[in-house]
Amino acid sequence: QQQVKQSPQSLIVQKGGISIINCAYENTAFDYFPWYQQFPGKGPALLIAIRPDVSEKKEGRFTISFNKSAKQFSLHIMDSQPGDSATYFCAASRAGGYQKVTFGIGTKLQVIP
Amino acid sequence: DAGVTQSPTHLIKTRGQQVTLRCSPKSGHDTVSWYQQALGQGPQFIFQYYEEEERQRGNFPDRFSGHQFPNYSSELNVNALLLGDSALYLCASRFGFRGSSTEAFFGQGTRLTVV
Secondary structure, eight states, X not given: OOOEEEXXXXXXXXXXXXXXXXXXXXXXTOXXXXXXXXXXXXXXXXEXXXXXXXXXXXXXXXXXXXXXXXXXXXXXXXXOOGXXXXXXXXXXXXXXXSOOOEEOOOEEEEEEO | OOOOEEEOSEEEEOXXXXXXXXXXXXXXXXXXXXXXXXXXXXXXXXXXXXXTEEEEEOSXXXXXXXXXOTTSOEEEEEOSOOGGGOEEEEEEEESOXXXXXXXXXXXXXXXXXXX
C-alpha cells in the first residue's frame, strides 16, 4: 500500500523557474510531513518540514503548502538553480513514539541553465 | 560533530550469503532506524531500535535482523541473500524516542550488490 503518492517522477525546469512537486497521503494519523533532498551517492537530507496545524511554511527559496482537508501537500522551489538538481522525496510520519518515516517514490529534478 | 556514519560504503555479495552492515548514530542520538532504497524508489522502512530492542518493523522477512549496542550503534544483518536484496541501505538516527523530536538524520548508506 503506497501511503504517500508523489508526482511527477521527473521534472525539468529552467534556471530561475519554479519547481513544484506534489504529494498526497492516505493515513490521517500522519502529523509530520518532511521533504528530503538526495544527491547521487548520498543519503537523504532533511530540507524542510511542516506540521498540519499550519498551511504554509517558507525557508529561503523553499516553501511547503499544506491542505489538510484534501490530504495533500506540495513543495515549491522558487528561483530554481542548477545546484538544486537532485531527487526530492516527500514523506510523512507520526510525531513521537514508535514512528517510522513513509516516503514517496521521489521526483528527479533537473534544473537546466 | 560527526553525523550518521555507515560502513562499509559498498559491498558485493553472492546470492545465498549473509551480510552485516554497521551504523553509528549522530552524537547524542539514541534511536536508530534502517531503510532499504531500491534503485529509483523511495526508502522503505525495515525496522527501528531503541534501548537495544526492536520497536517497530516494516514489511520485511525474518531474513532481515538487527541489533543495537549499549553505545547506540546498530547492525543490520541479512541472511540468505537474494538478487532482489541489491539496494542502498540507509541508517537514520534521532534523539528522544518518547519525546516530540521527529527529525531523522540519514547516513550516506551502504550500497549492497548481490550477484
